[in-house]
Amino acid sequence: MTGHLRSWPIVLALSVASAPLVLMYVYLFVDTVTNAPPGSFVPNEFTLEHWSFLWHTPRGRPSIWRVTLNSLLFATSTAALVVVISSMAGYVLSRLNVPARGFFLAGVMVLHAFPAITLIVAIFLVLQVVGLYNTLIGVILVKAAIDMPLGIWLMKGFYDTVPWEIEMAGIQDGASRFTVWRKLVLPQVKPGIFALALFAFLLGWGEFILPQVLAPGGDVQVLSVYLASLIADDNNFDMALFKSVGLFYMAPVLILFFFFQGHLMNIYGGGTKG
Amino acid sequence: MRILLDKFSKSFGDVRVIEDMTLEVNDGEMLALLGPSGCGKSTTLFAICGIHKVSGGRIFFGERDMTDVPSQERNVGVVFQSYALYPHMTVAENIAFPLRIRKLPEAEVKRQMEEMARLVHIEELLGRRPAELSGGQQQRVALARALVRRPNVLLLDEPLANLDAKLRLEMRSEIRRIQLETGITAILVTHDQVEAMSMCDRIAIMNAGRIIQIATPQEMYRNPRTAFVAGFLGNPPIAFLDAVARDGWLAVEDADIRLPVPPGTRTPPDGTPVVLGIRPETLGREGDAPIRGRVTFVETQGRENLYDITLANGSVLRSIQRVSDDVSLNDEVEWRVRSDQIFVFSQNGERL
Amino acid sequence: MTASRDIARDGPAPVTARAVSARGLASWLNSSKGLGLVLLAPAMVLVVLFFLVPVVVTGLIAFTNMSTATGITGGAYQVSPSALRVLTDQHGMGALAERLGQPTYTVDEQGLATLEEMGIEPGIVAGLRERHLGETYSSRREFERAIRALPERPATRTVKRISAAFSRSLANERFASAGALIAAAEAVEPDLDAAEKQALVEATYTGWTWTSENFRRLATSRDTERVFFNTLFFVATTLVLFNTGYAMVLAIATHYIPERAAGIFRIIWFLPRISPVVIYVLLWKWLAWDTGFLSALLSNFGVRPRNWMLDSATNAWVFVILINGFVGASMGMVIFASAIKAIPQSLFHAAAVDGAYRWQQIRHIILPHLKWPILFVTCYQTLSLLTSIDQTLLSTDGGPGGATEIWSLWIYHTALNNYAGNLQYGYGAAMALVLVVIGITLSLLYLRLFNYNALIIKPRIEH
Ligand SMILES: Nc1ncnc2c1ncn2[C@@H]1O[C@H](COP(=O)(O)OP(=O)(O)OP(=O)(O)O)[C@@H](O)[C@H]1O
Numbered sequence A: 001m002t003g004h005l006r007s008w009p010i011v012l013a014l015s016v017a018s019a020p021l022v023l024m025y026v027y028l029f030v031d032t033v034t035n036a037p038p039g040s041f042v043p044n045e046f047t048l049e050h051w052s053f054l055w056h057t058p059r060g061r062p063s064i065w066r067v068t069l070n071s072l073l074f075a076t077s078t079a080a081l082v083v084v085i086s087s088m089a090g091y092v093l094s095r096l097n098v099p100a101r102g103f104f105l106a107g108v109m110v111l112h113a114f115p116a117i118t119l120i121v122a123i124f125l126v127l128q129v130v131g132l133y134n135t136l137i138g139v140i141l142v143k144a145a146i147d148m149p150l151g152i153w154l155m156k157g158f159y160d161t162v163p164w165e166i167e168m169a170g171i172q173d174g175a176s177r178f179t180v181w182r183k184l185v186l187p188q189v190k191p192g193i194f195a196l197a198l199f200a201f202l203l204g205w206g207e208f209i210l211p212q213v214l215a216p217g218g219d220v221q222v223l224s225v226y227l228a229s230l231i232a233d234d235n236n237f238d239m240a241l242f243k244s245v246g247l248f249y250m251a252p253v254l255i256l257f258f259f260f261q262g263h264l265m266n267i268y269g270g271g272t273k274g
Numbered sequence B: 001m002r003i004l005l006d007k008f009s010k011s012f013g014d015v016r017v018i019e020d021m022t023l024e025v026n027d028g029e030m031l032a033l034l035g036p037s038g039c040g041k042s043t044t045l046f047a048i049c050g051i052h053k054v055s056g057g058r059i060f061f062g063e064r065d066m067t068d069v070p071s072q073e074r075n076v077g078v079v080f081q082s083y084a085l086y087p088h089m090t091v092a093e094n095i096a097f098p099l100r101i102r103k104l105p106e107a108e109v110k111r112q113m114e115e116m117a118r119l120v121h122i123e124e125l126l127g128r129r130p131a132e133l134s135g136g137q138q139q140r141v142a143l144a145r146a147l148v149r150r151p152n153v154l155l156l157d158e159p160l161a162n163l164d165a166k167l168r169l170e171m172r173s174e175i176r177r178i179q180l181e182t183g184i185t186a187i188l189v190t191h192d193q194v195e196a197m198s199m200c201d202r203i204a205i206m207n208a209g210r211i212i213q214i215a216t217p218q219e220m221y222r223n224p225r226t227a228f229v230a231g232f233l234g235n236p237p238i239a240f241l242d243a244v245a246r247d248g249w250l251a252v253e254d255a256d257i258r259l260p261v262p263p264g265t266r267t268p269p270d271g272t273p274v275v276l277g278i279r280p281e282t283l284g285r286e287g288d289a290p291i292r293g294r295v296t297f298v299e300t301q302g303r304e305n306l307y308d309i310t311l312a313n314g315s316v317l318r319s320i321q322r323v324s325d326d327v328s329l330n331d332e333v334e335w336r337v338r339s340d341q342i343f344v345f346s347q348n349g350e351r352l
Numbered sequence C: 001m002t003a004s005r006d007i008a009r010d011g012p013a014p015v016t017a018r019a020v021s022a023r024g025l026a027s028w029l030n031s032s033k034g035l036g037l038v039l040l041a042p043a044m045v046l047v048v049l050f051f052l053v054p055v056v057v058t059g060l061i062a063f064t065n066m067s068t069a070t071g072i073t074g075g076a077y078q079v080s081p082s083a084l085r086v087l088t089d090q091h092g093m094g095a096l097a098e099r100l101g102q103p104t105y106t107v108d109e110q111g112l113a114t115l116e117e118m119g120i121e122p123g124i125v126a127g128l129r130e131r132h133l134g135e136t137y138s139s140r141r142e143f144e145r146a147i148r149a150l151p152e153r154p155a156t157r158t159v160k161r162i163s164a165a166f167s168r169s170l171a172n173e174r175f176a177s178a179g180a181l182i183a184a185a186e187a188v189e190p191d192l193d194a195a196e197k198q199a200l201v202e203a204t205y206t207g208w209t210w211t212s213e214n215f216r217r218l219a220t221s222r223d224t225e226r227v228f229f230n231t232l233f234f235v236a237t238t239l240v241l242f243n244t245g246y247a248m249v250l251a252i253a254t255h256y257i258p259e260r261a262a263g264i265f266r267i268i269w270f271l272p273r274i275s276p277v278v279i280y281v282l283l284w285k286w287l288a289w290d291t292g293f294l295s296a297l298l299s300n301f302g303v304r305p306r307n308w309m310l311d312s313a314t315n316a317w318v319f320v321i322l323i324n325g326f327v328g329a330s331m332g333m334v335i336f337a338s339a340i341k342a343i344p345q346s347l348f349h350a351a352a353v354d355g356a357y358r359w360q361q362i363r364h365i366i367l368p369h370l371k372w373p374i375l376f377v378t379c380y381q382t383l384s385l386l387t388s389i390d391q392t393l394l395s396t397d398g399g400p401g402g403a404t405e406i407w408s409l410w411i412y413h414t415a416l417n418n419y420a421g422n423l424q425y426g427y428g429a430a431m432a433l434v435l436v437v438i439g440i441t442l443s444l445l446y447l448r449l450f451n452y453n454a455l456i457i458k459p460r461i462e463h
């Protein structure tokens, strides 16, 4: 529609505007495997020394592998919880004739918009009282609860696209409502479930403030908290090390995003449609 | 198995869609529910199979009151307009699904599934998924899946609507063959009158949530109870003509037409406005009452020609005749009506 | 008609369910209602545990003086010097405080029994009972002089042990309950009246108590005003400049360039959103710190290296807004881009025929179509900016000198993490309550605005 108008000035302008971002991310890679002379940003030697954190654990810090394992546990468990709970509740809101259905729908929408982070003081105290403070389980439950409204909303959207006739046919074929959901409807929303799982995993993987407040201990530290405490430690300032840990931490995100960006952009962008 | 809807009504919120409908389908019969879009055909079907709760009345299968029995226990086979095959299962799994739900032994499941596949002629498709089938093939799978557990009742909701003309013709006789072979009681929902007439033992014509008439196809064609029924059946459709009763005749005064009152019709009092229903095949070269007009449309249908003739008062009648070359567009013609075969309706559509 | 039907009608009451056969339960589960409630249950549990309960807890704690010092679960009664000061200053019971605070020695049967247990010579015990039973001394020296004056004089070490056994001082004693405290106090000061008891219990309690002090403090504190305007400035500026403004620029600009290039730019601008926040902020620090890229670059032009992120309030704000804005821009970008894509091509063609220039297309075709998306993004992002904390915490941490302290961060610093180490849960909860109320109000408002009623479609299977 606009082919006759030149687009290179726009491309140029966008390129200039994007330069700082590109620079930051390019140097995230470059700095982890090179050294540069002081005061310069042109690398002059290749090195793997910044990656020594992988096999050498600094004193007073948990092992990177332990922390990575925690992060994996945290992100996969929250993703699993969010997926399971949302695929159950989303189905109810999309399809089942429950009492006060409108109320539940409104509730999910309100919870979706409501910033749960404002409750962190109370959650912090509640976890302390019930003994889940500084445990992975506690922070996993909290994170799953916070991501759940979005998950339910997305799953409801996915279920809405499944033809009613499939369910009607299933019921006529003698299947219970549960079997219809489990055997006939769930398989239709598999792509949606996958996208949600991916999304919830990445949310969990990147989460910082919840583990920082609710589970800061060395045994349950996740990568974000580990890296933040590394950076906050004024005595050992080593930007290349920070970046190496950062790249190590971010690699799964980049890989997943590279392969599934279509799914993710949609969800990240809207959260209102699948 | 006999189906009886006894004073069944259904409303969605404030909207009453079906009002006090009573309908009986005999054992082994195939009944067509025919009516315009939105008249409540699907709603009736959904009530019979239990997807909808009824708002009033009772539903019986045989002697058993099914009104509050859950869908799963009604043993009704349904073929949906969109077929509703399970996309993630193969044809074989689709057909076997109702049997597996019933926890039949696997060998038995396989035997019955294959038998049913043979009946609907899809043996060679068993390994495919629905997305890899043509419309007609999907339709057969849907039929097989509905029939495999030997339902008491088979419900078909516009099963042929998505097929092309040729396939539709083929499936019509196919469905009828299977219904007769299995001896199952069936209800076919359609708004295609040809489908209803050619496939079913009886037709129930619905309009706006009511059944207007139930009869065999011939009876209904020959003896429609209302103008709506007469207008719904027949292709090309019947034409209507306003007239008045005059001295024991039916006259269209501004078109200079006078017709005798057909036998079996009450002679209306003088001056009563009436509506005449004239089927295309009753207007032609033979007949007793002359009608003059101008040919304003000619359509060749191969064996026959369809003509529209416009009368002096602007009304249009249709005539279907054997192909001949002696009439062409804009000719003034004088044809005849077999006046004993016309229908006379009151102004509100009731047959007199 | 059957039992199973009745249950379906009676709803979830498990009592009824137990009374009927397994088939009844199965059929209840098969009904929409039964299965629905079962499938909703886990979600409801999480909602109750992590939304409803915390909202209530926030509301309750906001009315307490709970802090690290008071503990969370309740406290004990301690006659600490500060408690005695409270007793003196606030209750005017200086005399009582002095008495309770002083060491006191009372010769009573209890102490004598202790001596016997300790294996002190019976002669000494008998001497004490005969001569001094019931006497009270207000200093150790005095009491020990009396002990030494006994007929059977104990060794110096034993004197100390004896005097310790009769020490009845309350100073720095901890009592688990108010009853124990009063009992002990009465041992020192037998005729306490009710008001004195009450005051004593209040002054020595170390746990948290109910108070509306937090809100008074919040309403009168100068910090409140500063943080409030910081937050307002932060939300408004970021929202207008980036979350909607720049997002729109990106969406429209990428609309007018070839799809391939557009895709690349969208991915670039998505990086801030998908990157874990710690890394993302780290990259900005690399850019801004005194040994970072900016400093190195500018040093070529003779600018002294410095931490650009924290060297002045203005710079700190620039970075906070950039850091938050770059993340926010991507959401708007995706939403606006898909809204633009949804505009019928024919409209653009018509405009092209009309000879409309690009900016006229933008003004007359694109912008009118973006009205609802802009409203949506504005609403959604207002709430998330209002409560955003990660980026600011990790970059400036509210600095320099509190210049970029925003409300959510203030809560964090008050209740969850500060240098002083005394976390004021009650005060923090009061601050959080403000946001909770705003959050609930706004989300309810949005619900009306975006007409959710249109979304409720009755299920087509009615059972
Ligand atoms: N869930 C519903 N809520 C409200 N009204 C409904 C609902 N389902 C159907 N209706 C209304 O009931 C009437 C009958 O609908 P129904 O689907 O039975 O029509 P139909 O005869 O099957 O039409 P078609 O030939 O187009 O399929 C229609 O006017 C429709 O709008």
Ligand SMILES: [Mg+2]
Residues within 6 Å of the ligand: B041, B042, B043, B157
């Ligand atoms: Mg229908």
